[in-house]
Amino acid sequence: MLQEEDTSEKASSNPLRTRARRGVGRSCRAFAIGVPRRSGATTAGFTLLEMVMVIAVLGIIAGVGAPVMLAGYRAYFLGSDVQQLDTTGRMALERILRELREADNATLSVGSGSSITFKDKSGTTLSFSYSSATKTLKRNTDTLAGNVSGMVFKVIAGTLKTVEVTMTLSASAQNLVLYAKVTPRN
Secondary structure: OHHHHHHHHHHOOOHHHHHHHHOOOHHHHHHHOOOOOOOOOOOOOOOHHHHHHHHHHHHHHHHHHHHHHHHHHHHHHHHHHHHHHHHHHHHHHHHHHHHHHOEOHHHOEEOOOOEEEEEEOOOOEEEEEEEOOOOEEEEOOEEEEOOEEEEEEEEEOOOOOEEEEEEEEEEOOEEEEEEEEEOOOO
């Protein structure tokens, strides 16, 4: 029996396997027995600790970065809403001022403060009115602007009447107030 073991020792090329068979170094047996590595093969991969550390670092970066990005998105959309209000309001106010400049000065009449009626130089009756129910500004029956939360026309009497126009627009909890004065040419 001893001769058989000796023969198997000579046949074995791995000394750790030989010692494990004889009972020597049994604690190393788990490391010694396995798939032999090919020559030139490299060890690739990550340990569990490395993966946990990467996930933790990415979590910290996401936790800090998410609120910053969210604030940036909110600021962008808020700025976009204000810009849209400004564009809409300025276009409507410019239309009102242009038509009031051409109005017949003697025909200017203010309704309840939120509407004005006059005749232009060709004799056509025009009116601008604000509806608080629909939050719109209308020229005769055509809608001139939406999101209007307030509109005031004020005629200042004198040799030439001057009209003060104050328009308030609202969207996304932002208010924009536009103000202008105009004196009709006629």
